[in-house]
Amino acid sequence: MAMSHTSKNRLCNLPPGTVITGKWHGRSYRLLRRLGSGANGVVYLAENGRTRVAVKLSDDYASLASEMNILRRFAKVQGAALGPSLLEADDWQSPFARETIPFYVMEYIEGENFAAFIRRRGKEWAPVLVMQLLSVLDRLHQEGWVFGDLKPDNLIVTGSPPSVRLLDVGGTTLQGRAVKEFTELYDRGYWGLGSRKAEPSYDLFAAAMVMISSCCPGPIEKKGDGRAQLLSIIETDRFLTRYKEVLQKALDGRYRKAADMRRDLLAASSRHTSAENERKAVPSRRSGRQVKRRRQARGIVETVVIAAALLGAYAFYIYWQLAM
């Protein structure tokens, strides 16, 4: 274990310019920079001639071979890009290890991290991207798979118009089996809300968590009753509240199909967009709560309360406008 730890460290810190040559096919790849590292390997941006590719290196032959199996299967699915396409697999006789280091080469998907994209472009992108994600998941589920390790880090937003793609297929599992890899925060087992059996509802829980975590500013950590905690996060966030029904249903595992969740998410989004427009047209509607208070308040207190409430409502309105 200690040995593999140091070799992993070395794999993670290969200097740019390192050339990796395959011993079976003889092709060379010059590393440009590290794109990311996970539980079972590290991915570099590299070039072969003028082509830019992503190269995944690992010291674990087994998990790398499993991943390649999934990428190959994905390649056979027509009409939908489920993951990056696999280009080549080979072994590298590295200068620092006695054994060879296995790697595979895949398509380089240029884009922005999911969470970063939402932070930069605004929360209103979250439901849009999650809807796209649900379409991809639906396809994946139809093929008999479950993505498993679904989280913002494994999603990339690419191109214009922005579209979401799945990245790391290490957790992808045949339906009915035990989910191979997962991340606590996005795992329904961790939250006490279901098993780790690979079924579509497992991914849909994670999809709801992706939406929650990307709209929630602080880090989320489980304390006590997981379900109550997640629901309170949704209820206290003005944006997430609009999608409460859909999110709650997904968290409870009540969606059987990604397409159903997508449909409800779409309905909730359009409902709120139209409600928003109405509200903009008739701003006086918003003071419903204040009317009650006015009746109870008297004299100066009344004036102060109204002034404060109106000011608050106005600030709220401005913020609303900006946030939207």
Add this chain to the structure above:
Amino acid sequence: MRKGTLRQILLITDGCSNHGEDPAAMAALAREQGITVNVIGILDQGAMDENGRREIEAIAAAGGGMSQVVYAKQLSQTVQMVTRQAMTQTLQGLVNRELKQIFGSDVSLEDLPPDKRGQVMEVVDELGETVALDVLILIDTSGSMKTKLPTVKEALIDLSLSLNARMGENRFSVFIFPGKRAHAEKMIDWTPRIEELSTIFPKLASGGLTPTGPALREAIAYFERKRSLRSWIGDGDEPYIEESSL
């Protein structure tokens, strides 16, 4: 291919043994009997002392398993990962031996062309999903481990959640050491549901003894006892052992 049972001992401790046989020797003994020994070291903060770390690595190496030193917070994820990886490793070993029989020479996964490895891994993945698994969990409850026991319990429940999602059968048994009368004391007999662990670990006299080696020896004996009993009943549930052919 004959269906068998993978057998593992999962040792959870936070330091060095100080009583009885060398735990690494006992782990080697376990391995001889087809039992893999995995070790997880738990830290409060800072680093584990060098001796403790070395012992943990030595036990796992001798027991043909994996070792990992983690902070209590990461325990759940580590326990399930180590168990799964050790399963894969054992199965891969078995499949490698099978390859050797087919090709005659020393062929392992690494020697195959990358494109062929996938086919082997499909077999390993399939086995990992369907094979029966017996895990004997051996928990150090001496001294400073006491404060970590609630976390250990949580991690074990999480482990059963992960393993019970598999298609294959699982059985867990929990022992703590040092025990009241013996070196190791049985808390839970073989059961598929570790949730039974609702009983709180009893208070134990902390005499400063950490008999890791003797506890391992008793764990091995318990495996054997179960086996002889089962063969008596006539259950043909043979464990995978070193020489077994698939």
